[in-house]
Amino acid sequence: TIINAIPRPWWWYDFLTTPKLEFASLSSTGGTVGDLLNAAMDPSINYDDLKIIREMWPGKLVIKGVQNVDDARTLVDHGVDGIVLSNHGGRQLDRAPIPFHLLPSVVREVGHHTEVAIDTGIMNGADIIAAYALGAKFTLIGRAYLYGLMAGGRAGVDRTIQILTDQLVRTMKLLQVTSLAELGPQHVTQLTRLQPLRRDPESVREDTDA
Template sequence: MVDRRVPRWSELRELIRPRRLPGDATDRRLAAAATVGDLREIARRRVPRAVFDYTDGAAGAETSLRRSREAFARLEFRPSVLRDVSVVDPSTTVLGRPSALPLVFAPTGFTRLMHTEGEPAVGRVAQRVGIPHALSTMGTTTIEALADAAPGARKWFQLYLWRDREASEGLVERAAAAGYEALVLTVDTPVAGPRLRDVRNGFTIPPALTLKTMANAAVHPRWWVDLLTTEPLEFASLRSWGGTVAELADRVFEPAATLADVADLRARWSGALVVKGVQTADDARAVVDAGADAVVVSNHGGRQLDRAPTPLAELPAVVAAVGDRAEVYLDGGILDGADVVAAVALGARACLVGRAYLYGLMAGGERGVQRATDILAAEIARTLQLLGVPSVAELTPDRVRLRPGAEWLPD
């Protein structure tokens, strides 16, 4: 039998701790997000389904995307205890320059589709945080406009080789003139991947006002108002287009590109050359031989070839293949700061993140991108502390291992 009593006011007063709410609805929404996964759920509710699926989806049955996430889940950390981790240093160097975090904002297509603030919002966050940001050829902001929006940011330009080589060369010249420090050549897109969510949603560029999309507009009125009352949505580096992304890619991308094109680009570009889309050690070695300063182990976020190699699984072999001749970055499946720590321990200099910041952008514009970055930064620092490693520079492969039962990943 428990004796009960009426609590004293002095006791209750200690328990009443009203929390001051952030100033507006966007801040309150973002403050409630503890993980990138939380931002993903907020994003899903705030934009039309076709827009969310364009970002969230992948190619075919989305096996590549799923395996990329599973690869991180199957890794196990090996911590050291009784280490002084009262202060940890998450910074590194990327292409020989300081980066506050081992992160790069990956190039993403049609970014203003997610939120009207688009690439300038991403660039400003990159500038504040002190990490590089890559603008996509398929972006919705021009090379020059992004440079004006974030003049102090470390800007990279991502290039697809086009059938129209003169047009490609023109973009390279503009990037050089605008002060972009690196060129990111994407090499895994001879044709567009089968984005089945986009097909089923009838997704077009720009979004068409069909009966289906108008019905969806009823539950996402603010997104549509923003779309219809701001500058027309289009690919900033391309002429206007009224079809699907896949149709545009198949019309523009060069399926006959070879290693000779990498060497040619190296000869014409005086800045750093990063080759993105490498999925085997042999290809990594070949593009470095052709002049690449860095390679990105990437399957395009699972958006090109389904059942492609899993980037994390290929990372150690690529690192061994290129040695100290080039930096190696990882792209794909990264939604947590612990993922970044694991990749760096296995040899990546940094990780490219795309979906992670796009979920933030959809959830709350520039403030959402900042929230996503803050979450990742806090997770990186906490993982270092729990791992007993004072800095990113001290991460080594023996800090992670493959859990038993994950046979499809290499030891």
């Protein structure tokens, strides 16, 4: 870094004269990012709170972080307009359920009553096509746009979107489909080698008895 900076005196000028980078959300709260997250998370929140929010908010209500079919069904019963299957990138629990594996079951269970979106594991345009083919109405792309923003500002974000668009078009051409409406589960193969092993209930019972 020093060698790269020596022939660029304006780097030093900017470094010494501009304010240091800070999290906007921490500018008035103090503490670390971890402190802020700990204060923001309330473990006592439950479906009764969601009912109150639904009564207070007349607009669209979408819940992000759904990780099983039962919760998806309960959320639909509480009147949400959409759910986002997500384990938040596996940052906190890297063995949390994989949203892409949950997608077919959740869509089959609640897809006729609410819109299902997916987050986590979207690495390229082909992943977006696969998610849509399995019933997702929308996908989040995680940090990709941030990488583009850091690399090239607005032009970097535009380039990120263009890359994903090119991959989307290429994938659809390879599948020989001309519109999203033609996509279906028959266009996707879900790999099973990364799925967690499921123990047989009988063997669990035997271990417990032992």
